[in-house]
Each structure stands twice: as C-alpha cells, then as structure tokens.
Amino acid sequence: MSQSGKPTGLFKNLSAKIAAIPMVLTALVVFVGCSVWTIVYSFTNSRLLPSTKWVGLDQYERLWGTRRWLISIENLAIYGILMLILALVLGFLLAALIDQKIRFEDGFRTIFLYPYALSFIVTGLVWQWLLNPEFGIQNAVRSLGFESFTFDPLYNTNTVLYGVLIAGLWHTSGLVMCLMLAGLRGIDEDVWKATKIDGIPAWKTYLLVVIPMMRPVFITTLVLITSAIIKLYDLVIAQTGGGPGLASEVPAKFVFDMMFVSQNLAQGFAASSMMLVAVIVVIIPWAYLEFGGKKHG
Amino acid sequence: MADVTNNMQRSSPAHASGPKPRRIFSRNNIVIYGILVVLAVYYLLPFYVMLMTSLKGLPEIRMGSIFAPPMEVTFEPWHKAWSTVCTGLNCDGLSRGFWNSIKITVPSVFFSIAVASVNGYALSMWRFKGANVFFTILIIGAFIPYQVMIYPIVILLREIGLYGDLGGLVLVHTIFGMPILTLLFRNYFSSVPEELFKAARVDGARFWTIYFKIMLPMAVPIFVVAVILQTTAIWNDFLFGVIFTRPDNYPMTVQLNNIVNSVTGVKEYNVNMAATLLSGVVPLTIYFLSGKLFVRGIAAGAVKG
Numbered sequence: 001m002s003q004s005g006k007p008t009g010l011f012k013n014l015s016a017k018i019a020a021i022p023m024v025l026t027a028l029v030v031f032v033g034c035s036v037w038t039i040v041y042s043f044t045n046s047r048l049l050p051s052t053k054w055v056g057l058d059q060y061e062r063l064w065g066t067r068r069w070l071i072s073i074e075n076l077a078i079y080g081i082l083m084l085i086l087a088l089v090l091g092f093l094l095a096a097l098i099d100q101k102i103r104f105e106d107g108f109r110t111i112f113l114y115p116y117a118l119s120f121i122v123t124g125l126v127w128q129w130l131l132n133p134e135f136g137i138q139n140a141v142r143s144l145g146f147e148s149f150t151f152d153p154l155y156n157t158n159t160v161l162y163g164v165l166i167a168g169l170w171h172t173s174g175l176v177m178c179l180m181l182a183g184l185r186g187i188d189e190d191v192w193k194a195t196k197i198d199g200i201p202a203w204k205t206y207l208l209v210v211i212p213m214m215r216p217v218f219i220t221t222l223v224l225i226t227s228a229i230i231k232l233y234d235l236v237i238a239q240t241g242g243g244p245g246l247a248s249e250v251p252a253k254f255v256f257d258m259m260f261v262s263q264n265l266a267q268g269f270a271a272s273s274m275m276l277v278a279v280i281v282v283i284i285p286w287a288y289l290e291f292g293g294k295k296h297g
Numbered sequence: 298m299a300d301v302t303n304n305m306q307r308s309s310p311a312h313a314s315g316p317k318p319r320r321i322f323s324r325n326n327i328v329i330y331g332i333l334v335v336l337a338v339y340y341l342l343p344f345y346v347m348l349m350t351s352l353k354g355l356p357e358i359r360m361g362s363i364f365a366p367p368m369e370v371t372f373e374p375w376h377k378a379w380s381t382v383c384t385g386l387n388c389d390g391l392s393r394g395f396w397n398s399i400k401i402t403v404p405s406v407f408f409s410i411a412v413a414s415v416n417g418y419a420l421s422m423w424r425f426k427g428a429n430v431f432f433t434i435l436i437i438g439a440f441i442p443y444q445v446m447i448y449p450i451v452i453l454l455r456e457i458g459l460y461g462d463l464g465g466l467v468l469v470h471t472i473f474g475m476p477i478l479t480l481l482f483r484n485y486f487s488s489v490p491e492e493l494f495k496a497a498r499v500d501g502a503r504f505w506t507i508y509f510k511i512m513l514p515m516a517v518p519i520f521v522v523a524v525i526l527q528t529t530a531i532w533n534d535f536l537f538g539v540i541f542t543r544p545d546n547y548p549m550t551v552q553l554n555n556i557v558n559s560v561t562g563v564k565e566y567n568v569n570m571a572a573t574l575l576s577g578v579v580p581l582t583i584y585f586l587s588g589k590l591f592v593r594g595i596a597a598g599a600v601k602g
Contacts, residue, residue: 013423013424013425015419015423015503015504015505016419016422016423016424016425016428016504017419017425019415019416019418019419019423019504020416020419020420020425020428020431022412022416022471022475023416023420023431023432023435023475023479024431026435026438026472026475027431027434027435027438028431028434029453030438030446030450030472031434031435031437031438031441031446032434032438033449034445034446034449034450034453035441035445035446037449038445038446038448038449039445050448050452093332094336097329097332097333098333100325100326100329102326102329102330102333106588106589108333108337109592110585110588111337111340111341112336112337112340113584113591113592114340114344114581114584114585115340115343117529117577117580117581117583117584117591118533118577118580118581119532119533119534119535119550119576119577119580120533120535121533121535121550121553121554121576122533122550122553122573122576122577125553125554125557125569125573126343126344126346126347126573127343129346129347129350129363129566129569129570130342130343130346130363135358135363135566136363137363139362139363140362140363140364143362144362170339170340170343174340178592182592223440226440227439227440230440230442231442231443233535233536234535234536234550237535237554237558238554238557238558241558251442251444252442252443252444255442255444256444256536259444259447259448260540265448268444268448269448271444272442272444272445273445275442275444275445276441276442276445279440279441279442283437283440284437
C-alpha cells in the first residue's frame with residue numbers, strides 16, 4: 001500500500017476496522033446479544049435469579065392473562081397514536097407560523113423548544129402540579145369566580161392519559177417544530193414563486209406540494225417520536241406513578257417493576273420481548289427502505 | 298418579469314417564503330401572532346408557575362393562586378432544596394445529586410463522543426465490507442426498547458465488576474449514545490468534499506492523521522452540537538441512573554423524583570419547585586447559551602438521516 005497513493009487489498013482499511021470495534025461490539029454484544037439473551041430467558045421460569053428451567057410459552061400465556069399488562073399495552077397504543085398525530089400537527093403548525101417571516105422569531109423558537117431541554121422527570125412533576133385540582137389550574141380558575149370549573153385529568157381513570165399527553169406534548173412538540181422548520185427552510189423559494197404565479201392558495205401549497213417534498217423530514221420525525229414513545233417511562237413515573245390505580249401504567253414500567261421490584265424476572269423478559277416484537281413490526285420495514293434498499297453514497 | 302414579481306409581492310402575505318412586504322398589522326399577521334402568543338403561554342406557563350411558587354412561603358401558597366407573583370419573596374425554599382432537604386437517609390439536599398450528575402455526565406459525554414466521532418468518520422470515509430451491516434444494526438438498535446437489554450447488561454457489568462459503579466453507568470451511556478452520535482458524525486463527514494480526503498491520502502496521510510489533523514478541526518461545530526445533545530440527554534437520564542447506580546451515587550433526576558414523590562410528610566410545594574428548577578438549571582443554561590447551535594444540531598443530525 002506504500003507503492004501508490006491508492007492503497008488496495010485486504011488491509012487498506014485496517015485502522016477503520018479497528019476504529020469500528022466499539023460499534024461492532026455494541027451492535028453484536030449489546031443490541032443483538034443482550035436482546036437474544038432476554039428472549040431466550042423469557043422461556044424459562046426465572047424469578048429472583050435467571051434460571052435455565054425451560055417452560056416454553058408459559059410466561060407469555062401468563063403475561064397475556066395479566067390485567068396490568070393489557071392495560072399497559074392499551075395505554076401505550078392510545079398515548080402513542082395521539083402523541084404522533086398531535087406532535088406532528090402542532091410541530092408543523094408552529095414551524096409554518098414561525099416561517100412566515102415574523103418578528104421575534106428567535107424568541108418564539110426559544111420558548112417553544114426550551115421544554116425539550118428539560119428532563120421528563122421535571123416535565124412530569126411540573127404538570128403534576130399544574131393539573132393538581134387543589135393547587136393548580138383548576139383552583140386558579142375557580143378562584144377567578146368559575147366555581148364549577150373542573151380540570152383534574154390526573155385524578156380520573158378515564159382522563160389520566162390525556163394529562164400525561166399534555167405534558168408529553170409540551171416536552172416534545174418543540175423538537176418537532178425544529179425539524180419541520182429545517183425542512184421548510186430547505187424548500188426552494190422557487191416552489192413558492194411557482195405556486196403563487198399559478199394562484200394556488202398557501203394552505204393548498206403546504207398540503208399538496210410542501211409536505212410531500214418534506215417526506216424525509218416527516219419520516220425522521222416519525223421515527224424519532226415513535227422511539228421516544230415506546231421508551232415512555234420517566235414521565236409516567238414522575239407525573240402519575242402509573243395511577244390512579246393502573247390507569248396510566250405503561251409497558252416499560254411493567255417490565256421494570258417485574259425485573260427489579262416484584263422479582264419476577266421471566267415475566268419482565270417476556271414483556272420486554274413483546275415490546276421488542278412491537279418495535280420490529282414498525283421499524284424493520286422502515287429500516288429496510290432507508291438503509292437496506294438503497295445504497296448510501 | 299418585474300411586473301410579475303410586483304404582483305406577487307402585493308398578493309396575499311400568508312406565504313412562508315419568498316419576498317413580501319413587511320406590513321405588521323395585516324389581518325394575517327394578527328392571526329399569526331395571536332396563535333403564536335397563545336401557544337407561547339402554554340409553553341411558558343409551567344416555568345412561570347415553578348419560579349413564582351419557589352419564591353413563596355408555604356402559607357402564601359395555600360392562600361393564593363398559583364399564577365400570582367409572590368407578595369413576599371423568599372429564597373428559603375431554594376436554600377432548603379439545595380442543602381438540607383432529605384432523601385432516604387441523606388439530608389444534604391439536592392447538592393449531592395448535582396455533583397453525582399456532574400461526575401456521571403462529564404466522562405460519559407467525553408467517551409461517547411470520542412468513540413462515535415471516530416466511528417462516524419470511519420463509516421463515511423473508510424467504508425469497508427460489512428460496515429453498513431453493523432451500522433444498520435446500530436441504528437435499528439437505537440429503537441430496541443432499553444428494557445429488553447437492561448437485565449443482561451446488569452449481569453455483564455456485574456461480571457466485570459462495574460455494576461453500581463459510576464464507571465458502569467458511563468459505559469452504558471457511551472453504548473446507548475452511539476447510534477445517534479454515529480449518525481450525526483457520519484452525516485457530517487459525508488458532507489465533507491471528497492477531494493479533500495483524496496488529496497490527503499495522495500499525500501500519504503493515514504487514518505488517524507487525517508482524523509486528527511483535518512477532520513477534527515473541521516468538525517468543531519458538530520462536536521459542539523454533540524456535546525450539547527449528549528450533556529442534555531445524560532443529565533436528564535433517569536432510567537439508567539436508577540438501575541446502574543447505588544443510592545449514594547444517584548443522579549439529580551432520580552434524587553429529585555425521590556424527594557418530590559415521597560409520600561411521607563407535608564408536601565412543601567415551594568421546596569419541590571425550587572428543587573425541580575435546580576435540576577433544570579444545567580440543561581437550560583446550555584440551551585439558552587447555545588440557542589441556534591442546539592437547533593442546528595437537531596436539524597443536521599436528523600434531516601439528512
């Protein structure tokens with residue numbers, strides 16, 4: 001390889017291969033290895049400690065017969081779908097408004113994005129207080145004279161998820177706005193000029209021209225939010241602790257409690273494996289399209 | 298042509314891009330600013346309430362509205378939150394968690410970025426067979442719920458004697474920071490003109506020389522972005538902190554949650570809010586100082602991916 005400026009052969013990338021060792025280890029040992037380990041042990045009767053006694057699908061049967069698990073799944077589905085839709089809508093709306101050549105653009109952007117810099121713990125605690133009926137928004141509005149005003153989503157089994165959603169949206173929508181704004185700014189001015197000449201109204205241009213052009217941004221955003229949603233844990237811990245009752249339990253919390261609190265390891269393994277299956281169903285087709293189908297240049 | 302442009306400028310000002318007059322009081326602008334201000338209230342309200350409440354005494358909190366500014370400003374809640382509030386057996390306040398978080402965040406940020414930047418550089422400029430396979434696994438890995446991998450990691454760390462240790466937590470942060478950071482750096486280095494790289498290689502520069510002499514100085518902005526992203530993410534982490542450290546080493550987020558959500562005693566809202574604000578000080582400072590860089594980082598990392 002010293003003969004010419006263009007080294008060839010098997011060793012031409014030796015340094016790069018060495019540099020990639022941490023990635024290879026992470027990919028193989030942690031992401032593949034640990035996941036496989038968990039899946040394998042989900043077929044055992046591990047309780048306090050991992051055990052190798054094979055019990056087949058028993059853990060899964062038990063899991064799907066557990067009320068708390070079913071509630072967790074349902075909660076995550078509802079939260080996830082609403083969160084995706086609302087975060088995208090709100091984020092895009094914010095970005096489109098900010099993109100109108102407004103004054104104080106930086107100020108508004110700073111305001112909309114700062115919650116994203118805070119932890120889910122902080123987010124959850126703040127909204128726990130704001131939504132507390134004796135102390136928060138409800139009390140404040142009542143003291144203005146609206147005696148029958150009721151706003152206590154966290155204390156009602158049917159609405160607690162929406163309370164968590166308000167907090168989650170507060171935290172995440174600024175990020176979506178940022179991504180969308182970058183996408184909007186990346187669109188050629190000529191597109192706008194052309195549609196104006198053709199007399200197409202702005203909302204139609206957004207809907208039919210701009211949004212389709214922003215497909216990559218939307219996909220990225222979708223993937224980012226989805227992965228955050230599945231990991232939903234800290235927010236619930238801080239805001240509701242899973243309550244009232246089981247009304248705001250989520251799968252990540254179920255897994256944690258099974259593994260580290262109830263000493264029911266295999267149930268935790270089975271539940272986390274189910275989470276993995278859910279992710280695979282969503283992610284694999286996307287990953288194939290994005291990374292496998294076409295070559296990166 | 299000039300006529301067309303003129304026409305365009307006069308027609309409806311609602312469009313995002315393109316030249317247009319700066320009339321502030323058009324109907325469209327009133328609607329736009331109206332919506333923006335209403336939304337801004339939703340985003341600012343929590344911060345405002347936290348700040349106001351943290352400056353009030355307990356009796357005043359019970360009496361008044363959360364939106365009212367304090368009649369009598371007191372910094373006692375801040376003092377108590379920082380240095381005397383109790384979690385479990387320790388009564389030395391959030392300061393303990395603060396220093397723990399520093400001890401966790403600084404090395405984690407350093408190692409995760411060092412590893413991922415070299416990796417991203419290798420992936421973008423020194424592509425080798427199989428590299429894309431591992432990269433794909435890495436990116437997919439970012440979506441595997443942590444819960445699936447956590448228990449085996451606990452076992453692995455216990456085997457190498459790092460479980461419960463700060464070193465173990467640093468390792469975990471380095472591992473889980475790798476997908477997003479590698480993506481960030483790979484995308485950045487991919488945008489570096491290939492001629493530059495080729496010229497360096499013609500001159501005989503090798504892998505590490507090119508990295509340290511050419512790429513590293515060029516990539517300073519993206520390093521700053523990575524530091525911002527990682528510091529915020531690691532400072533705000535809760536799950537790994539709970540699992541991989543002992544109570545003495547709990548990071549600030551965990552300690553905060555323990556203080557606030559403990560069921561014993563009277564709820565001291567003012568102290569709780571001061572504590573919450575305290576644990577947000579570091580990421581908020583970074584955010585306000587870095588402003589546009591924070592935004593640029595998010596955009597750079599995401600839009601190309």
